[in-house]
Amino acid sequence: MQYSESPNHMLKSWPLPFLGGIAFTFFIALLGMGLSKLPGFHYIGPLASAILISVGYRQVSAYPEKFRPGIEFSAKKLLRFAIILYGLKLNIGVVFHQGLPLLLRGIGTVAFSILVMYALAKWLKADAPISLLLGIGTGVCGAAAIAAVSPILKSKEEDTAISIGIIALMGTLFSILYTVIQPLLPLSDSTYGAWAGLALHEIAHVALASAPAGQDALAMALLAKLCRVFLLVPLCFFFMLRMRKCAPGNQKRRTKIEFPWFLIGFIMTSLLGSYLLGDITPARVSEMISNLNTYILAMAMVGLGLNVNLATLKNRAFRPLIAMTITSILLSVLIFFTL
Template sequence: MSDDAEKPAVVRTADPAAAPRERWGRRLAERVPGLLLAVAVAAPASVLGAWFPVVGGPVAGVVMGVVVAAVRRPAERFRPGVAAAGRFVLQLAVVLLGCGLSLTQVVEVGGSSLPVMVGTLAACLAAAYVLGRRLGIGRDLRTLIGVGTGVCGASAIAAVTPVIGAASAEVAYAVSTIFLFNIVAVLTFPFLGHLLDMGQQSFGLFAGTAVNDMSSVVASAATYGDEAGQYAVVVKLTRTLLIVPICLWLAAVARRRAAAAPATDSTADPRRAARANVTGLVPWFLVGFLLTALANTVGLVPERAHHGLGVLSVFLITVALSAIGLSTDVRGLRRAGPRPLLLGACLWIVVSVTSLLLQYATTRW
């Protein structure tokens, strides 16, 4: 008998806590390269956004990400981190957005602006559904363009994307479409306001409800006057709160659709069904958004921290949209053609006209 056979067997007892740590360590190591790549694209995009505030870092990030993906698609080792940046970082950015929202301001401004905000949102979503179907645009893309136009641009798209599980190409197209008509609004709205002889608050309400991203709202309203600029910012922040019922509604629709898919649709995407089940009725980041807004309202978020948190949230959105750009199927963008752009133009007109008509009917500026 050999010496090895005479040695007693060594029984190793596994540490129960070691397995989860090792698993999390492996997952983190897998995601680091892709996260760093998304940050590497987001950093120059943020600088570009600071130089040209009307463009903004998120738009620059998604465009630069798409360009990089078109030149050379990221290798397989980057994909887990890029996917995490486009999902979890996006959700975290939405939570931080609440730090800039005061529910007290919402109550103060809501009485005069809520009918206009709700009316423009309802008109936009109805038009997105009807026109989007007529134009043959997919459900997720028309939802993103509709919510982005009707609520608050890239921030709303960031909130809705994980709820409906939209593809990266659809997100990139929606963000680019919203950006284009923000630029048109900045260039034309002040002239239109003077042509209609609108007062400062009236124009602030118009800009706050018909322009999407904050930088474009400020650029448009501040050109008209300081009072218009200040009022437009409050309206825009109040409008951001409409993300909550929209996401709840979309989450409920996704959950119901996922539950019905196995029985009625043999071609349903199982990943989408699983995602809707996990998301549930109330996405965690939406709860976080409301909690941070409440914390800011009661004074738990220091005033001096507002600017830094706002910059951080915009940077995280830029990182997330850079990742979405990096994972975009460029051929999918080409296949979409000009029809989503036409939908964006129609919705922009619908929101602008509805905002003016509702305001004229309720306040007669």
């Protein structure tokens, strides 16, 4: 946005585009939360619903330039804050005391997803940045992983939004499929839960697929998923070092990889929730914090979705979608036969 006013006038008018942009993402996120309550849309959840509305808005109207400062604040700053709050969902103590075998399997899940996605993307000549984000989201924890890694990889906001939308759609379809076939499988409840927790994308998808199989399945599924969420931190640092190392020799000194300080916050909230707040925080308060985190993430998704221009993406999203579908199928089959 360009201004021709005097500096004093610019200072006085600055809060309007900033606060207006935040209010804009707040309102669209509210619509997304409402949409996610409707039949059918409750499967894809509030984050994907918010992206759908914002992407739809962008296609019928231009980007709201006058609100850009606030929208970019939601897409970047609020997104990092939401990742920090997301750490409260990770109980590190449970992971180390009960989930070490699942943690090792989780490492295999992450490595398999990224490497197979990379190979398929090359074979299908799919868009590389989107494919990498989808591989990371498939291996770790869906939208949260994509949102955490994208600033490190310097991904375009458009690519991030597309990847989150795709993974929300595919994760929903796979979780429904798991629920349908679960009664037909020769698996115990806990084994089925481990399968779902190691193979499905989002925490919400894992809960959706495992809850119908009973409390034992749900508990094992969430434990397996927490082990994968734990791997988000070392994976982000790996990519930070990788980005630095892969810079051309004459540009290494000039290549600046922003340190992901929000991951330090993620670790701190994880420790806080695991060892200090976990036993003393009322369930109602925990639920309110979780809902707040979801809403802030939805506002960030709106900011990302407004950067998506579908007219320019006809040939960019389809092949990564195919590659991710194949990767998810192979991952599910591999985990099923190795449990």
